[in-house]
Amino acid sequence: MIDKTVNQRAWFLVLPVVVLVAFNALIPLMTVVNYSVQETFGNNVFFFEGVKWFEQILNSERFHASLLRQLSFTGIILLIEIPLGVAIALSMPKKGPWVSVCLVLMALPLLIPWNVVGAMWNIFALPDIGLLGRMINGMGFDYNFTQQPLAAWFTTVLMDVWHWTSLVVLLAYAGLSSIPDAYYQAARIDGASAWSVFRFIQLPKLKRVLTIAILLRFMDSFMIYTEPFVLTGGGPGNTTTFLSIDLVKIALGQFDLGPAAAMSLIYFLIILVMSWIFYTLMMRNEEQ
Amino acid sequence: MAIELKEVTKTVGVDTHIYPTSIKLEEGRFNILLGTTLSGKTTLLRLMAGLERPTSGEIWFKGQNVTGMAVQKRKVAMVYQQFINYPNFSVYDNIASPLKVVRMPKKEIDARVQKVAELLKIQPMLRRMPAELSGGQQQRVALARALIKESDLVLLDEPLANLDYKLREELREELPKLFHDSGATVVYATTEPAEALLLGGYTATLHEGSFTQYGPTSSVYRDPKDLLSARVFSDPPINTAAISKRGDSFHYNETVSWKAKGKYASLPDGDYIVGFRPHHITLVPDNDEAVRVSGKVVVTEISGSESVIHMSVGGDTWVSLSHGIHPLKRGEAVELFVQTDHCFYFDANEQIIG
Structure with missing residues (x-):
């Protein structure tokens, strides 16, 4: 028999993580769970309500409308940003002094705080004094994002594309530069066309980074709050009231803590499940 | 073609x-x-x-x-x-x-x-x-x-x-x-x-x-x-040394000399370069043509049944590839035998002679 020293000291090593996760994830989450099953009155008086708030949220047309808007928004920006990002990454120089220039230019939008982005685009798109707004109106279109739902959507999407396509570009560019030059040579010797090179070499090799890009963009855009809040405030009417804006209205505007907590949890579960589906779908072939 | x-x-x-x-x-x-x-x-x-x-x-x-x-x-x-x-x-x-x-x-x-x-x-x-x-x-x-x-x-x-x-x-x-x-x-x-x-x-x-x-x-x-x-075309690298020919012998460092034989006998006196591969400088003399040189061990690498000994001889660093395991220590004095019949001789322009 070998004498083994048994002690529990290893727990001290994981303790910081446990404490950290408890304070920044578990405890807040449990607070939300706590609110979601109770009616809250002043003076910290609570009544247990069961799943009433969940039923109410899931059956509310208002929630359905916000969810639909959220899904549409995320779908649109993914459809634009991912192909556009890959296209820009493909057209960027592979070596030489321009590489760093391009990378810095690409990284710039990512460095701007979200509320600044919203404020910038708000002023930029104003129909009377904004550069973009005046230009569009000057071209003969009737454009006013504070009054027309379509214009509001157009501006919000454009703003997000401007802000976040860079992330896709940077990820795709990193993925592209990790492909050994020998692949391109082999393709040239085979006489493969530029499209074949993209379809059969670059795209398969980009699969992993694109999975990450799609996941990041999905989660981020699904939680978007600050920029549309600053740009349109969720309007006109509630045409750009996405889930998080709606949630804040319920939680802090109406101070309906129970429904807001229930909605938070549903919101959280939707993101979790959809991310999992995305990931599983995109990684399916990898594991075969 | x-x-x-x-x-x-x-x-x-x-x-x-x-x-x-x-x-x-x-x-x-x-x-x-x-x-x-x-x-x-x-x-x-x-x-x-x-x-x-x-x-x-x-x-x-x-x-x-x-x-x-x-x-x-x-x-x-x-x-x-x-x-x-x-x-x-x-x-x-x-x-x-x-x-x-x-x-x-x-x-x-x-x-x-x-x-x-x-x-x-x-x-x-x-x-x-x-x-x-x-x-x-x-x-x-x-x-x-x-x-x-x-x-x-x-x-x-x-x-x-x-x-x-x-x-x-x-x-x-x-x-x-x-x-x-x-x-x-x-x-x-x-x-x-x-x-x-x-x-x-x-x-x-x-x-x-x-x-x-x-x-x-x-x-x-x-x-x-x-x-x-x-x-x-040599790995470990080929060893070289500057030598001179006087009369019928090659001289290295004034301490080592060996007879110039065959086609080398008629070479005019002067400075030459000798080259020999690592397996032609060994701890044991292979034949009568081997010339003894002494040096100091710099490092020894042992691989299974062979030893690669790096040593300094005079101002040169040479590599020897010998059969058997010879765990020589750094700084140890060592005697090695160069098989002169397997040497290459180059002129001052590093061109082969003969």
Whole structure:
């Protein structure tokens, strides 16, 4: 028999993580769970309500409308940003002094705080004094994002594309530069066309980074709050009231803590499940 | 003649990658480009393939000037150090890809794929994806893709460098035969002298963008034209020393001397360079021609049944490769025997004598 020293000291090593996760994830989450099953009155008086708030949220047309808007928004920006990002990454120089220039230019939008982005685009798109707004109106279109739902959507999407396509570009560019030059040579010797090179070499090799890009963009855009809040405030009417804006209205505007907590949890579960589906779908072939 | 380079050079910016180079490679031969990293092997292969245009000079292929011809119009195939296959094609489709590009009938493609897969012993894996194969199998797929094109010129850029030792041995044995049967002219780039010797064929030694020697592999090894060729084709590196000839003897460091024999007897007095490979300086004298030198051990590397002893003798550092295990300590005095009958003698311009 070998004498083994048994002690529990290893727990001290994981303790910081446990404490950290408890304070920044578990405890807040449990607070939300706590609110979601109770009616809250002043003076910290609570009544247990069961799943009433969940039923109410899931059956509310208002929630359905916000969810639909959220899904549409995320779908649109993914459809634009991912192909556009890959296209820009493909057209960027592979070596030489321009590489760093391009990378810095690409990284710039990512460095701007979200509320600044919203404020910038708000002023930029104003129909009377904004550069973009005046230009569009000057071209003969009737454009006013504070009054027309379509214009509001157009501006919000454009703003997000401007802000976040860079992330896709940077990820795709990193993925592209990790492909050994020998692949391109082999393709040239085979006489493969530029499209074949993209379809059969670059795209398969980009699969992993694109999975990450799609996941990041999905989660981020699904939680978007600050920029549309600053740009349109969720309007006109509630045409750009996405889930998080709606949630804040319920939680802090109406101070309906129970429904807001229930909605938070549903919101959280939707993101979790959809991310999992995305990931599983995109990684399916990898594991075969 | 399969391929001929006529005064080919390649410069990129201010860097010269290839100095004026001419070489003729006969059809159907297995040629080896031997040189260290950055000696220009890959650049030469890329020039031969047509992936790069020479800065000056001409490239002739089967009696035709192909200098500016696009790579896909030449019948060349290339295999790389990395295992290059289309990642989302099955092994079958990977091997078939060069034929699909030229729109060959399906039946013929199938027949050829089966034949090549059998040659390379990857028939059971035709349905799998490259990522599911071992490195050796992946490289076999890449070789199959090169073979199936029935190219006249096959370029192999260190194809075994990324493989495990065992797999490397296995493929190294098969390679010359595979391509010999196909009738293609092969150019094989490697950094390892031992690999060149095992592969046989013809070897061109390459140093800093110029050929130093070209000929049958064993004769390039046995009769180097100059010190540079001998250096390129020796691992561990060849030992050298400045010597002088006075009367009928060679003298080293005024302490060691040996008789100049045969064709060297008639050499005029003067300064020369002697070169001998590590296995010709040993701890035990091999025959009467051995000359004793004493030095100090710098470091000893022991590999199984051989010892590589680095030592300093006079102002020189030499490497000895001896049989058996000799765990000599650093700084220890050591006596070694140089087999003078296996020495190369070079003149002051590092050209071989005799």
